[in-house]
Amino acid sequence: MNRILQRALLAVAVASLLTIAASAVASTGVFRKAATSPIAGIAAIDRPQTPVDTLDARTASWLSNIDAMGRSPQIGDHRLGESKRLGILPNGRVLYVVPTTMNRLCVVSTTDESCGDPLSEASPITLTIVDPDGLGGTGPLAYGAALDSVASVSFTTEGKARTVPVRHNFFAVQGKPTDTTEGLSAPIVTFANGQSQPAG
Amino acid sequence: MRKLKAISLIACVLMLATVAGVIAKKAFAGTDTYCSSCTISNVPAVSDYLPFTSNHSSTVVAKKQQIYYFDPNTQAQSGSESSGSTRVLGLNHTGSPSTFQATARCHLLNDGSVTATCWADFPS
Numbered sequence: 001m002n003r004i005l006q007r008a009l010l011a012v013a014v015a016s017l018l019t020i021a022a023s024a025v026a027s028t029g030v031f032r033k034a035a036t037s038p039i040a041g042i043a044a045i046d047r048p049q050t051p052v053d054t055l056d057a058r059t060a061s062w063l064s065n066i067d068a069m070g071r072s073p074q075i076g077d078h079r080l081g082e083s084k085r086l087g088i089l090p091n092g093r094v095l096y097v098v099p100t101t102m103n104r105l106c107v108v109s110t111t112d113e114s115c116g117d118p119l120s121e122a123s124p125i126t127l128t129i130v131d132p133d134g135l136g137g138t139g140p141l142a143y144g145a146a147l148d149s150v151a152s153v154s155f156t157t158e159g160k161a162r163t164v165p166v167r168h169n170f171f172a173v174q175g176k177p178t179d180t181t182e183g184l185s186a187p188i189v190t191f192a193n194g195q196s197q198p199a200g
Numbered sequence: 201m202r203k204l205k206a207i208s209l210i211a212c213v214l215m216l217a218t219v220a221g222v223i224a225k226k227a228f229a230g231t232d233t234y235c236s237s238c239t240i241s242n243v244p245a246v247s248d249y250l251p252f253t254s255n256h257s258s259t260v261v262a263k264k265q266q267i268y269y270f271d272p273n274t275q276a277q278s279g280s281e282s283s284g285s286t287r288v289l290g291l292n293h294t295g296s297p298s299t300f301q302a303t304a305r306c307h308l309l310n311d312g313s314v315t316a317t318c319w320a321d322f323p324s
Contacts, residue, residue: 062254062292069231071317072258072288104287112280115288116262127283133296134278144283181266181281185309200284 038105038118041147044168045084045097053084055096059110063098075115076102083108086145087170091138095170097145107145119147123200124189125171129181136177142184143172151192153199157183163190235306235318240265244307250322251299255279256290257306257318264311265289267318269304271297281309 039046055063060080067077083098089109098106098113106115107126114128126144131137142155146166153171154163157179164173175184190196232252235245240257247255255267267289268279276297282289289306293299304320 062290065321066256066290071256071319074258074260074287106288111292111294113288113290114280114282114286116282116285117287119285123283123285125283126285128280128289129282130280130291132278132294134276137278137296181279185264185281 038099038103039084039097041119041149042097042145042169043148044170045086045145047084049082049084053096055080055083055098055108056094056110059096059108063106063108063113072115074102075104075106076100078106087168087172089141089143089172090174091141095143095172105145107143119145121147121149124150124191125153125187125199127185127187127199129184131181135180139175139177139179140181140184141172141174142187143170145169146171146189149191149193150189152190154188154190154196155184156186229321229323231319231321232304233317233319234304235316237315237317239313240307240316240318241313242307242310244305245316245318247304247318247320249300249303250320252293252302252304252320252322254290254292255304255306255318255320256288257316258288259286259308259314259316261314262287263314264309265306265316266309267291267304267306269293269297269302271302273301276302279305284311 063078079099083096086095086097089095093109096108098108104115105118106113107128112130124147128144129140129142131140146169150166152163152165154161155173164171187199188196189199232247232250234247238245257265257267262285264284265286266279266281268277270277278296280291306318
């Protein structure tokens with residue numbers, strides 16, 4: 001009887017140790033990136049974080065508050081310690097990419113953020129269009145991150161096509177004061193192999 | 201000794217004032233959740249008139265969406281929109297249209313309908 005009890009206790013102890021070890025590995029995130037990295041296919045930011053990648057205090061506070069409120073359970077919390085600088089917008093603001101705990105992809109500046117699913121061949125770019133002062137002001141600004149395979153993004157405003165190259169997985173176009181956000185909202189993506197498709 | 205007491209007293213007062221300031225800021229900052237798990241489509245959900253600092257939308261599934269500030273009297277608006285892979289969109293208020301005269305709004309851009317939460321923050 002004692003032997004059976006000893007074996008049962010040993011089994012429970014081994015199972016507990018295995019559970020603890022699995023939890024520890026999961027919490028360190030050792031396999032997280034390999035499993036489903038939201039920055040896969042974006043070579044310019046698929047690197048260790050450097051000081052220039054750190055969010056400014058105001059933006060970090062803004063995102064922390066959103067997380068604290070728990071308003072966006074479908075994206076999880078922002079992984080602020082993994083932010084990466086993607087580029088500089090025509091208005092001088094720095095654009096960052098911030099992954100979330102649910103492996104969503106957020107594109108963030110000091111004034112705005114847009115979060116969604118990781119990029120894919122069907123949806124190879126993120127697109128955010130911001131018009132801070134409406135029609136007749138400085139003009140809308142369209143920008144985003146792109147997969148490695150994307151060569152350029154084309155917009156049609158006032159009947160004219162305007163193509164901007166993708167450099168280091170980043171593109172941005174400053175619209176004219178007379179441009180509407182609608183005019184920038186349906187770009188065509190051209191891949192390095194020459195094929196084109198709507199941005200999605 | 202008297203100087204040390206005075207310095208200690210000043211330090212305590214400053215610390216208490218700082219704590220009071222932080223508490224006051226947190227107490228008076230607010231959020232207008234103008235769409236709480238509601239269904240949005242191309243008809244916008246509309247907030248109250250408040251001095252907003254930011255506007256947000258959050259959809260259950262990825263949708264092409266827009267958030268903006270809109271003054272119904274002048275028709276002035278400023279906003280942000282995004283592609284169909286978006287689940288969360290946020291925009292800080294940058295001064296236009298003037299607060300108190302504008303509402304915060306959210307809607308989809310011809311992308312069906314979806315359950316969403318839209319909220320706008322305002323300070324003290």
